[in-house]
Amino acid sequence: MIIFLQAVADGLQMGLLYALVAVGLAIIWGLMEMINFAHGEFMMLGMFGAWGLSVWLGWDPLVTLIPLAVVMYGLGVLVYRLLMQKVQRGEVFTQIFATVGLFFFIQNGVVALFTSDYRFVEGSLLTRLSGANLSLGGVRIGIPLLVGGLIALGLFLLLYLLIDRTDFGLALQATAEDRDAAMLVGIRPQRMYAVAWGLGTALVAIAGVILANFFSVYPQAGLSFTVLAYAIVALGGFGSILGTLLAALVVGVVQSVTAAYLPPAFKDAFVFASYILIGLFRPQGLFGRF
Amino acid sequence: MAASSPPARAGRAQQVAWVLAILVALLYPLPFERSGQIYYETVGFLVLLNAMLGIGWNIIGGWAGQFDFGPSIFFAIGAYTAALLSIHFGWNAWIALVGAMVVAVVICAALTYPVTRLRGHYFAIATVAMWMIAQPIGATWRLINGSQGLFIPVAAGGSFVHGILTMEFPGRGKGLGFYYLSLLLFAGTLAGARAIERSKWGFYFRAVRDDQDGAEAIGIDSRLYKVIARCLMAAIFAAGGTLYGFWALAVFPDQVLEVNWNILPMMAAVVGGLGRLWGPVLGAIVLIPISQLMTATLGSGPLAGRGIDLIIYGAVIMLIAGWRPNGLLSLPWAEWAARVRGRAPARSAPKSPDRN
Amino acid sequence: MAPLLHVERCTKRFGGLVANRDVSLVIEPGEIVGLIGPNGAGKTTLFSCISGSLHPDEGRIVLDGTDISRARPERVCRLGIARTWQVVRSFGRMTVLENVICGALRRSSRVGPARARALELLAFTGLGGKEDVVAAALTLADKKRLEITRALATSPRLLLLDEAMSGLTPFETTAAVELVRRIHAELGLAICVVEHVMEVVMPLSHRVVVLDHGEKLTEGPPAEVARDERVITAYLGDRYRGRA
Numbered sequence: 001m002i003i004f005l006q007a008v009a010d011g012l013q014m015g016l017l018y019a020l021v022a023v024g025l026a027i028i029w030g031l032m033e034m035i036n037f038a039h040g041e042f043m044m045l046g047m048f049g050a051w052g053l054s055v056w057l058g059w060d061p062l063v064t065l066i067p068l069a070v071v072m073y074g075l076g077v078l079v080y081r082l083l084m085q086k087v088q089r090g091e092v093f094t095q096i097f098a099t100v101g102l103f104f105f106i107q108n109g110v111v112a113l114f115t116s117d118y119r120f121v122e123g124s125l126l127t128r129l130s131g132a133n134l135s136l137g138g139v140r141i142g143i144p145l146l147v148g149g150l151i152a153l154g155l156f157l158l159l160y161l162l163i164d165r166t167d168f169g170l171a172l173q174a175t176a177e178d179r180d181a182a183m184l185v186g187i188r189p190q191r192m193y194a195v196a197w198g199l200g201t202a203l204v205a206i207a208g209v210i211l212a213n214f215f216s217v218y219p220q221a222g223l224s225f226t227v228l229a230y231a232i233v234a235l236g237g238f239g240s241i242l243g244t245l246l247a248a249l250v251v252g253v254v255q256s257v258t259a260a261y262l263p264p265a266f267k268d269a270f271v272f273a274s275y276i277l278i279g280l281f282r283p284q285g286l287f288g289r290f
Numbered sequence: 291m292a293a294s295s296p297p298a299r300a301g302r303a304q305q306v307a308w309v310l311a312i313l314v315a316l317l318y319p320l321p322f323e324r325s326g327q328i329y330y331e332t333v334g335f336l337v338l339l340n341a342m343l344g345i346g347w348n349i350i351g352g353w354a355g356q357f358d359f360g361p362s363i364f365f366a367i368g369a370y371t372a373a374l375l376s377i378h379f380g381w382n383a384w385i386a387l388v389g390a391m392v393v394a395v396v397i398c399a400a401l402t403y404p405v406t407r408l409r410g411h412y413f414a415i416a417t418v419a420m421w422m423i424a425q426p427i428g429a430t431w432r433l434i435n436g437s438q439g440l441f442i443p444v445a446a447g448g449s450f451v452h453g454i455l456t457m458e459f460p461g462r463g464k465g466l467g468f469y470y471l472s473l474l475l476f477a478g479t480l481a482g483a484r485a486i487e488r489s490k491w492g493f494y495f496r497a498v499r500d501d502q503d504g505a506e507a508i509g510i511d512s513r514l515y516k517v518i519a520r521c522l523m524a525a526i527f528a529a530g531g532t533l534y535g536f537w538a539l540a541v542f543p544d545q546v547l548e549v550n551w552n553i554l555p556m557m558a559a560v561v562g563g564l565g566r567l568w569g570p571v572l573g574a575i576v577l578i579p580i581s582q583l584m585t586a587t588l589g590s591g592p593l594a595g596r597g598i599d600l601i602i603y604g605a606v607i608m609l610i611a612g613w614r615p616n617g618l619l620s621l622p623w624a625e626w627a628a629r630v631r632g633r634a635p636a637r638s639a640p641k642s643p644d645r646n
Numbered sequence: 647m648a649p650l651l652h653v654e655r656c657t658k659r660f661g662g663l664v665a666n667r668d669v670s671l672v673i674e675p676g677e678i679v680g681l682i683g684p685n686g687a688g689k690t691t692l693f694s695c696i697s698g699s700l701h702p703d704e705g706r707i708v709l710d711g712t713d714i715s716r717a718r719p720e721r722v723c724r725l726g727i728a729r730t731w732q733v734v735r736s737f738g739r740m741t742v743l744e745n746v747i748c749g750a751l752r753r754s755s756r757v758g759p760a761r762a763r764a765l766e767l768l769a770f771t772g773l774g775g776k777e778d779v780v781a782a783a784l785t786l787a788d789k790k791r792l793e794i795t796r797a798l799a800t801s802p803r804l805l806l807l808d809e810a811m812s813g814l815t816p817f818e819t820t821a822a823v824e825l826v827r828r829i830h831a832e833l834g835l836a837i838c839v840v841e842h843v844m845e846v847v848m849p850l851s852h853r854v855v856v857l858d859h860g861e862k863l864t865e866g867p868p869a870e871v872a873r874d875e876r877v878i879t880a881y882l883g884d885r886y887r888g889r890a
Contacts, residue, residue: 035411086612092410094615096357101607108597230415265426272419490751497748500737509723509752
């Protein structure tokens with residue numbers, strides 16, 4: 001029983017980080033009905049950024065989090081303006097295809113520069129806390145992961161406030177609702193889309209920076225996160241931010257419990273299978289739209 | 291000679307092109323056989339194999355318009371089924387090939403029907419998910435020896451003809467033999483695809499692609515036809531996997547599920563011209579030699595194994611998506627040719643872009 | 647004569663909005679029924695329920711004795727109902743002929759006979775000579791004509807036309823009405839027409855059904871319905887808004 005509870009606790013903490021990974025996808029989807037095959041690659045770039053800066057400048061990932069987020073925001077906007085804008089009005093097929101190309105380009109670009117070796121962020125603040133634990137009735141909660149999860153939760157809340165309480169967020173929602181009507185009231189959809197891409201990319205990169213404290217950093221890390229993110233967004237009901245958070249928690253727990261009882265290679269298989277099951281039985285997810 | 295009308299000239303040009311293509315295909319490996327450069331025969335083999343897979347991918351991707359990112363699972367199913375049938379029952383390679391195709395189609399139908407409710411991106415991700423689930427299964431399943439692989443036994447000796455009949459070429463003659471085997475399978479696939487394109491299925495696939503709801507309203511069961519299209523692809527990939535298995539004489543999960551078997555057929559189809567019968571062929575002819583060249587020149591240098599070829603593929607894909615989504619066959623070759631010859635291009639009736 | 651289509655108390659909700667409430671109507675074989683009502687009355691929703699794209703939350707839809715309330719669109723087509731759409735649909739990347747062949751393949755599995763039938767129908771509906779034009783390149787009027795031809799190719803017993811005249815010039819509208827007349831006269835099928843243009847619907851229909859805010863207001867011969875006080879009231883606001 002304790003194993004199960006431990007797995008649930010670990011799963012919830014990971015779920016918070018997964019929520020951060022997935023929410024960018026939810027925003028982009030909710031706004032433009034576009035999916036990004038390379039979503040996980042941006043996360044991987046965040047991981048490499050955190051690792052690289054910690055190795056070359058000795059800066060802690062928690063410090064480099066903000067500059068990296070800004071850079072990745074810019075990258076997201078660039079990708080939108082250079083590529084996605086061109087394919088947005090065309091066929092779905094070409095859109096998928098474009099981000100598949102991006103996926104291969106980024107992943108193997110990193111392989112070319114850094115090889116496929118596994119790297120580790122060492123000596124960061126969070127990893128130095130790794131001995132510290134909270135104990136709740138026999139269930140061990142590691143401080144580092146807890147802190148990481150809380151940062152993710154905090155960002156999530158900020159995002160929620162941005163979308164729900166600011167004028168800008170309202171503009172974003174309006175464009176998602178009805179692009180042409182939004183244009184009529186002076187909102188520029190292209191600008192919204194670019195921002196959405198920037199935001200989505202920055203958020204998933206931040207998740208990467210945090211995750212770099214706990215996971216090995218290597219170029220192929222991205223794809224399974226992409227599929228995971230997609231499963232989360234599908235479960236949460238494409239476009240719903242709150243739904244994404246809850247779904248991410250569910251997925252985190254499912255994955256953690258699966259890992260506790262099955263061979264580690266199957267850890268993700270169960271989640272992916274759930275994606276297929278959701279598509280079959282409840283394609284609208286648990287919640288509604290943006 | 292008296293001047294002939296443009297359509298007649300085009301018709302004759304097409305006939306000449308056909309004859310030339312067949313001659314090249316049949317005679318290609320012979321000079322290399324003489325000079326002992328088996329490597330080039332193998333390149334030819336890979337071109338034909340990928341062209342065949344590309345035609346298969348075109349059925350689901352180009353005609354039915356559904357993006358499939360994980361067709362390699364059927365390549366693997368084909369290779370493993372054929373290997374198992376050969377090892378445990380001693381079946382002849384060609385019979386094992388048929389068995390592999392049947393198994394692949396059954397599994398494909400079972401896997402695909404549930405996800406046919408999904409469209410566009412959702413379907414694509416589902417195929418990725420299937421591929422990712424297949425990997426740990428392949429690595430750990432005892433029936434297929436997991437990551438240690440299966441080895442296909444080959445009887446010693448045998449003439450060339452015997453080799454063609456059993457897909458076994460111990461010793462010399464392997465490069466030549468597998469080239470012609472792949473040519474045979476490729477020709478069969480091409481003929482089959484051509485027949486399907488002109489049949490009811492061909493129309494229905496394209497209807498589902500162009501407007502799924504509209505297709506349903508005229509009585510087309512879109513889910514059924516998505517499954518049929520994917521099963522046709524699965525059958526072709528399984529045949530390709532069988533061929534590959536007998537060529538490699540061993541089946542390893544990370545080799546048959548490798549990402550290249552996902553991406554190269556797809557790229558061949560898109561680069562050459564999505565939805566057009568000869569698209570994947572043109573794409574394979576262009577892409578495989580380039581990939582082999584990159585492997586050769588970067589093979590042992592400091593950039594080896596660094597995925598440079600995939601970087602280039604990625605860049606090419608993005609370029610095509612952004613600027614030339616209809617592929618190489620959609621470029622105005624006829625106009626350019628006419629301009630080179632110094633004449634204005636002939637005015638012709640607007641053609642359907644899906645005609646080859 | 648038993649009715650061809652019987653819609654029994656069809657109710658369809660979208661969240662809080664009741665698009666169709668308790669709508670019942672009957673279509674006899676071979677008759678032309680006009681379905682009119684102000685915008686938002688629920689006409690297209692009703693069509694979608696009949697054709698299978700949507701399913702009623704309550705009530706039944708029976709086609710010649712077969713309950714099609716929960717049938718998928720392809721089954722409904724197989725049983726004999728074809729429809730056109732408010733926003734015209736076609737297989738944009740295929741030619742005109744190929745579009746119609748897709749429809750004709752419903753009745754003959756081989757491409758040869760389907761092709762012959764498609765050519766006949768294209769001549770009948772006036773698209774002869776445009777067989778090799780890519781559908782996406784057609785004018786709106788021709789696209790609508792193609793949509794109708796493709797629907798006819800499935801050999802329906804009931805044809806649902808959803809605002810087939812919208813977006814057409816007066817000249818094109820007259821031609822379209824002529825086509826509907828000819829289809830009815832020579833092919834003898836039942837037709838249900840959703841239309842806003844009164845000058846089109848009234849002369850064409852044997853009977854008219856009026857919907858308003860999701861409910862059936864009244865039905866009857868066109869002349870009676872046109873004089874009905876409630877119908878005039880339902881449209882009165884529209885007429886003023888139209889003039890502004």
